[in-house]
Amino acid sequence: MKLYYFPPSPNTRKAHAVAIHLELPLELHLVNLQQGEQRSPEFLALNPTGRTPALQDGDFALWESTAIMQYFASQVPNSLWSEDAKIRADIVRWQSWELAHWTPACQPLQYENFVKQVLQLGDPDLAVVHQAVERFHKEAIALDNHLAEHKFLVNDTLTLADFSVASALTYAVPAHFPLDHYPHIRAWYGRMEQLPAWQKTTPQG
Numbered sequence: 001m002k003l004y005y006f007p008p009s010p011n012t013r014k015a016h017a018v019a020i021h022l023e024l025p026l027e028l029h030l031v032n033l034q035q036g037e038q039r040s041p042e043f044l045a046l047n048p049t050g051r052t053p054a055l056q057d058g059d060f061a062l063w064e065s066t067a068i069m070q071y072f073a074s075q076v077p078n079s080l081w082s083e084d085a086k087i088r089a090d091i092v093r094w095q096s097w098e099l100a101h102w103t104p105a106c107q108p109l110q111y112e113n114f115v116k117q118v119l120q121l122g123d124p125d126l127a128v129v130h131q132a133v134e135r136f137h138k139e140a141i142a143l144d145n146h147l148a149e150h151k152f153l154v155n156d157t158l159t160l161a162d163f164s165v166a167s168a169l170t171y172a173v174p175a176h177f178p179l180d181h182y183p184h185i186r187a188w189y190g191r192m193e194q195l196p197a198w199q200k201t202t203p204q205g
């Protein structure tokens with residue numbers, strides 16, 4: 001299987017980390033987003049939305065990180081993607097929340113406080129940051145309350161849901177995510193950081 005990826009991207013990270021955790025052999029192909037390679041005709045033929053990650057398995061092409069994670073977890077027996085219908089629905093619930101609410105709440109902070117600095121795009125827009133912080137708290141409260149009662153998001157076991165939700169926190173420290181009041185999120189993320197697959201996919205400065 002070939003994974004078209006951009007290592008600094010949290011969406012790449014969640015898919016790549018799952019493949020490493022499951023010890024799936026992958027051929028890695030860099031798509032340099034900073035050089036616009038996602039808009040090349042070759043890449044658009046694979047993913048017409050022009051985003052990473054994307055997967056090619058023989059003549060089967062797949063894009064969207066969550067679909068790729070689920071496809072990876074369908075390749076070998078594992079506990080990340082349970083066969084139990086209710087547990088699986090719970091995993092999909094958290095993955096859906098991550099895509100619809102959590103990542104959109106984290107991204108403005110990541111952009112204003114971190115990406116702008118790295119790419120020298122100017123100072124953070126404080127009005128955007130203020131709004132983003134409010135939006136972040138709304139989602140973080142729900143996540144922290146859940147993690148107060150659970151070691152991992154679903155079934156107290158590491159699942160795809162943890163990889164999805166953790167990916168959005170990749171730049172939490174340099175992007176100054178307001179996590180001080182969320183001890184359970186910090187403890188759970190600490191558990192994710194113990195995983196060799198998470199360590200191996202830490203973006204290099």
Ligand SMILES: N[C@@H](CCC(=O)N[C@@H](CS)C(=O)NCC(=O)O)C(=O)O
Pocket residue numbers: 009010011012033038050051052053063064065066
């Ligand atoms: N919902 C998509 C989001 C993918 C995405 O936005 N990828 C970003 C990198 S984190 C990207 O490739 N951006 C390039 C662009 O928009 O030009 C997924 O989960 O795969």
